[in-house]
Amino acid sequence: MIIGGGSVGLMISYYLLKKGVKSIVIERKYPGSGNTYKCATGIRASFTSKEHIALMKRSIELWSELRDELGVFYERSGYLWLLSREEDLRTFKTYVSFQNELGIPTKIIDLSEVKCLAPTIVIKDLLAAVYDPLAGKASPFDLILQSWRLLVEKGCKVLAGVEAKKILLSKKGILGVETSAGFIESSTVVLATAYDTVKLLEPLNISVPIEPVPKHAFITEAYRDLFKPLIIDWTTSSYIVQTPHGNFLVGSEIPERPSDKLLNRLEFLRKASKVWTKYFPWMKEAYLLRYWTGYYDMTPDHHPIIGPLDDLEGLYIAAGFSGHGFMMSPSVGEVIADWIAEGRPRVPEALNLSMSRFKKGKLIKEIAVFG
Numbered sequence: 001m002i003i004g005g006g007s008v009g010l011m012i013s014y015y016l017l018k019k020g021v022k023s024i025v026i027e028r029k030y031p032g033s034g035n036t037y038k039c040a041t042g043i044r045a046s047f048t049s050k051e052h053i054a055l056m057k058r059s060i061e062l063w064s065e066l067r068d069e070l071g072v073f074y075e076r077s078g079y080l081w082l083l084s085r086e087e088d089l090r091t092f093k094t095y096v097s098f099q100n101e102l103g104i105p106t107k108i109i110d111l112s113e114v115k116c117l118a119p120t121i122v123i124k125d126l127l128a129a130v131y132d133p134l135a136g137k138a139s140p141f142d143l144i145l146q147s148w149r150l151l152v153e154k155g156c157k158v159l160a161g162v163e164a165k166k167i168l169l170s171k172k173g174i175l176g177v178e179t180s181a182g183f184i185e186s187s188t189v190v191l192a193t194a195y196d197t198v199k200l201l202e203p204l205n206i207s208v209p210i211e212p213v214p215k216h217a218f219i220t221e222a223y224r225d226l227f228k229p230l231i232i233d234w235t236t237s238s239y240i241v242q243t244p245h246g247n248f249l250v251g252s253e254i255p256e257r258p259s260d261k262l263l264n265r266l267e268f269l270r271k272a273s274k275v276w277t278k279y280f281p282w283m284k285e286a287y288l289l290r291y292w293t294g295y296y297d298m299t300p301d302h303h304p305i306i307g308p309l310d311d312l313e314g315l316y317i318a319a320g321f322s323g324h325g326f327m328m329s330p331s332v333g334e335v336i337a338d339w340i341a342e343g344r345p346r347v348p349e350a351l352n353l354s355m356s357r358f359k360k361g362k363l364i365k366e367i368a369v370f371g
């Protein structure tokens with residue numbers, strides 16, 4: 001049984017089905033209604049830890065399969081990291097060598113190449129950029145709706161409007177879950193519940209180091225195709241991406257404390273507009289269609305917590321994605337399915353991402369987090 005019908009929960013169910021295991025997913029609202037439908041659609045392997053890179057290399061292979069198998073919109077349209085400080089350029093040169101060693105073809109490019117990738121950009125105060133041609137974007141709506149449709153067609157259950165209230169234990173392990181629709185028996189339970197994982201495990205005296213940090217995004221009206229890559233302004237921790245329908249989806253980091261109360265903030269609109277109208281002055285005329293706030297479920301080392309819980313047989317976690325759960329959902333779905341069906345994940349680096357790393361003090365470092 002899987003609790004949580006976001007991208008991660010549905011992908012776990014999808015890859016279990018590929019192994020012949022039919023699961024039940026319960027979702028308290030409707031699939032995708034958590035952070036998945038609020039995400040910026042970006043997919044990349046240009047990270048700074050071997051764990052993130054290994055998971056994302058596999059995910060990128062799986063995204064192509066999901067496009068072919070389910071008809072999910074996915075394209076490798078690249079990421080462009082704009083750099084305007086000498087110290088950032090030096091640091092990114094070391095990340096690029098690290099990524100190249102692990103097979104990720106990122107490269108430093110000059111400003112004329114930036115102009116080719118985004119012809120309407122006005123280049124002010126920029127030194128260079130990093131281009132990641134392997135990165136891309138996909139539709140969260142397609143991923144949820146197409147996998148949900150297929151799961152139900154093949155005899156799995158995806159129950160919307162059913163909330164998990166309490167995980168019940170027997171002397172041997174997991175008995176099942178008390179839900180808003182009654183008790184559901186299951187000796188295997190996966191928590192794909194983002195920050196709510198903390199609340200579900202509290203009654204079992206298991207403390208999970210995940211904090212909800214509010215994040216903001218807006219979307220403009222649609223334009224003709226203006227550029228393909230997702231563009232990041234590293235200095236201001238901001239991003240912009242054009243959706244398949246032509247709208248511009250924009251995010252920018254503003255100071256926020258962990259809180260699951262999601263409030264709209266004028267400060268975000270001011271900052272995001274200032275950053276992107278500097279690069280794209282024509283955006284001053286753009287109408288905003290919608291502004292929303294979701295959260296990154298952040299762990300202390302900005303890596304997810306995935307895998308079985310040492311002290312409770314049958315209980316698995318897949319949460320704490322720190323802003324990268326949509327892109328990772330295919331490979332995380334697959335490794336959790338491996339763990340459940342075969343006892344081991346096929347991506348060995350996933351073994352470093354279990355909860356026990358916090359007890360053992362084996363935290364991992366990731367720098368490339370933005371937005």
Ligand SMILES: Cc1cc2nc3c(=O)[nH]c(=O)nc-3n(C[C@H](O)[C@H](O)[C@H](O)COP(=O)(O)OP(=O)(O)OC[C@H]3O[C@@H](n4cnc5c(N)ncnc54)[C@H](O)[C@@H]3O)c2cc1C
Nearest residue numbers: 004006007008028034035036040042164294324325326327
């Ligand atoms: C503005 C923004 C931009 C982002 N951009 C990107 C991006 O470009 N690329 C990327 O990879 N990631 C991005 N992310 C992060 C991404 O959205 C998340 O990491 C991802 O959606 C996590 O998926 P999930 O399935 O773990 O969580 P969710 O989608 O949050 O799903 C968890 C589900 O669990 C359900 N649930 C919780 N408790 C219970 C319960 N007790 N019973 C039943 N159901 C329950 C919730 O209702 C929810 O639907 C972004 C996030 C934000 C906010």
